[in-house]
Amino acid sequence: MVAVLVEAEFLDRTGRRVKAPVGALAGEPLEERGPVWQPAAHRGSRATTTLWWAATTRKPVGFAGLERQRVAVELDFDRCVVAFSGAPVRLSWTCGGRDETVVADFVARQASGSRLLVLCPPARTARREERWGETQEVLREVCSAAGWRLHLPGPSSAVRTGNLYRAAQFRHPRHWDAAGAQALLAAFARPRPLREGALDAGLPALSALARAYHLLWRQRLSFDWETPLVPTSVVSAAGGAR
Incomplete structure (x- = not known):
């Protein structure tokens, strides 16, 4: 799979929404930025819209769904993580004539200075697994361009x-x-x-x-x-x- 275009949408230091090639993400402290997407609760939705007060940053972090809540708690508990935010970047690309979009669940910065692009894997179905495999390829390209690491949280007991x-x-x-x-x-x-x-x-x-x-x-x-x-x-x- 070859993505012919990958674009990042995020908030700059002034809170202005910008779009740029993913290479522009290098050095951007997105773990300190606000969300580019706000989960909205609606009738019939199984997702839970939540704000978690993070002890790490002493700020609320937003997300949707119980699995993302678990990951937020794990990030907050992780002594290596010094900052993180929810949904701070939207990634868009075109592949095979098909437009794709992914909003990062979290971006975290570790004490070492390295940044993590955190996405929770989707619920498993054959179709979703095929698309998720393609998505991971793009996410790794993004991380390579930005100097980040991709973190796909596994299950916890x-x-x-x-x-x-x-x-x-x-x-x-x-x-x-x-x-x-x-x-x-x-x-x-x-x-x-x-x-x-x-x-x-x-x-x-x-x-x-x-x-x-x-x-x-x-x-x-x-x-x-x-x-x-x-x-x-x-x-x-x-x-x-x-």
Whole structure:
């Protein structure tokens, strides 16, 4: 398959909508830009229109559908990701006399400076898989021209997803307290049950668990994310911070 034209539509630094060849995307901080497409809820639609408040950027990120919500949570949790935005670029091309358009689900920037073009694979059908294979070829050409990497998120276990949603309830920085964090990290210097360690940190009982969940979200506390996150989960202090 050969795409005879690939064009990118995005917002520039002033918020003006522009169209340009994909080579112009090199160096563009689209992870900081607004969306070029807004999902709209309508009767009969199975998609869920959502704004996720991202702890990474402290800004809302928009998307449509539960699968994209899961990916947004994973990006927000990923310590390598320092910024991301939803639907910041529309890609259009012509192939075999057929016009095609794809809106990126997300663009993310990692701490290394590399950028990711993130698209969730469509639901599997024979026809869709054929078209999706062609689309991936074009997306790789786009990433090559822009100096990006293509990221196609794979499935995640229901347990891990549920754990991330639970910890994410405490992602807001209002749950952060430096002195409380040090007390919790000291309490979890050795592996122990979550509730036991939190209540042993010398903090008010009502806030101890909330702060412990916040440290789990920030990955200052660690546990096996493939096991259910419950008060008896074994937790220990971890290195690194967000």
